[in-house]
Amino acid sequence: MTEVNRQVLLRKRPVGVPTVGDFEATEAAVGVPEAGEVLLKNLYLSIDPAIRGWMSEAKSYLPPIGIGEPIRSGTLSQIVDSKADGWPAGQIVQALAAWESYSVVSSRLLHGKVTSIEGIPLSTMLSVLGGTGLTAYFGLLEVGDPQEGETVLVSAAAGGVGSIVGQIAKVKGCRAVGLTGSDEKCAWLTEELGYDAAINYKTTNLRLALKEACPSGIDVFFDSVGGEILNTALSRLNRHGRVVVCGAISQINEAKRPPGPSNYLQLLAKSARMEGFTTLDFASRYDEARADLARWINEGQIRYRDDIVEGLDEAPAHLLRLFSGEHRGKLLVKLADAEV
Template identity: 45%
Template sequence: MPAETVNRQWLLARRPRGQVRVEDFVRRDASLPQADLAAGEILVRNLMLGFDPAQRGWMDDAPSYLPPIAIGEPVRGSAAGRVIASANPAYPEGSMVRGLFGWQDYSVAARAGDPDPVAIPDGTALEEALGIFGAASLTAYVGIYDIGQLRAGDCVLVSGAAGAVGSVAVQISRLAGARVIGIAGGAEKCRWLVEDYGADAAIDYRNEDVRARLKALAPDGIDLFFDNVGGTTLEAGIAHIARFGRIVLCGAISGYNDLQGVPGPSNLTRLIPQRAGMRGFILLDHLDRVPAAMAALRQWVGSGQIRYRTDIQHGFDAIPKTFLRLFSGSNRGKQLLRIDGV
């Protein structure tokens, strides 16, 4: 057991109203979990945190695929760390794991009814476990292959294409022989898409007319649209969907901080004459696909066919500000934070 007696935590202090703010969180020094672990449980010392836009939705008191984060509870989020006490032979002391351990130094994991922690193989860095081999990449794989039914020769559009999910969606589409167009914010990220990630073209939504560019780049329409943004970007994709096209709804970051909610697409009837389909999905419903996805990702990364970026911030006190980087576009790759002193 550790010599420390304090478990630093960042709690949800209030439900965000519109744009999430640092003031929506409060730091607390709690007592370190000292009680004997129940059978099957483990105590994890968190070393690195991962941040995802979906966490913003978990802060609202609204029905979703996971229950809302309770006021006064540690903020739910991905983390990777070392097992320092174990009542579970599958996770021996000293082994490395990742899971939804939250914004805190120490977490009791593998409780009955909770998702099982994921063992991190020897030789895999924490930034890889939470980044390229984490849930974002697995989401891209399932969304493109299983939900989007990617085919060689497809014209694929990916929004939020420079993000952790989108950048992998771009690359696995390209590897399958698709023509890929990415949408991102700013010239730098658009340059990454073409030069580093292999997209055939990139659209800078901040400085270009997305609909006009799509008309020029995809005159025959989009066969598969992998959308992480929603709002007017989703409308643009619907406007240019090809006959029998597929739209995969992965996220809607454009509306996560909108107090009134982003209006739904006004052109849904376009799907009727195009005989197009649109479907949302959550990775949790497809965990049986994780082994195949992970094997493919490891092969592609090992051979240099997939590239990735990580943006690592530092320090426990910087956790809320690091989360906010996701919504200003400040992050350059998968947003991570290394907890200080470990």
């Protein structure tokens, strides 16, 4: 292969919110797979808060990205050369690869074969029908256990995960209330996605706004933000309420581990529970979830918007939008079309 491999590397570890100066674009030779490996052409990059975690030195479920290494990322990729049984060239896959045009990875980092579904764009396999939709599906339905008529509050509601959570709550006959950081995004939630109410947490008194938007209290709080939003929502939790700990994006750029939720005794007072999860906990049931999500899309019960920019060099600035909130729906970077 004569093509070069364009890459975006970790130049230095971010202090606080990352900047584009923490990244460096470069070119390298395209790798050659060895036994058990495949060479991937990366088609789309999934831009996720988890990447910020891997950029720090903190130990996590995966080791930190090394300085000078390409940024690790979920991808939608096509196999162009294979030395791994069962993974033929031409197959489109979800993978854990990197911000580069080509990646050599072990077949253990391939997270499933992707077959396109008529009427649904390929990129959706990395958003609603990929990790984002699966996180919303299992976090809400398995951890939150919403019942018809209950109130479901969602933080980061206009983001990739949150925009799907509220719509699944509506499918299940719940009242869906979203928190987000602009009036424009509030309008998108209520006017296009079917949320019953939306609150701009940046411009309102959240305690009072929750009282108005959740008159019967909160039965399920699907939280991706943590911090003060979590503390305030806990006060309105109903008896036997459930707090789904999906993420804590308000804490992700903090150098020091923050103090726990100071309002946690609400859980005692309400006989409530707070439970975390990772989407991987449900890996054996992804097909079942994808079938439901695809059906809801086709029936018009789930609407979505993927925020896609083109070109590898755009990836750092797109990642920063997770923290500024300047986006709606799932962030993706398109690198190439699939070969047919």
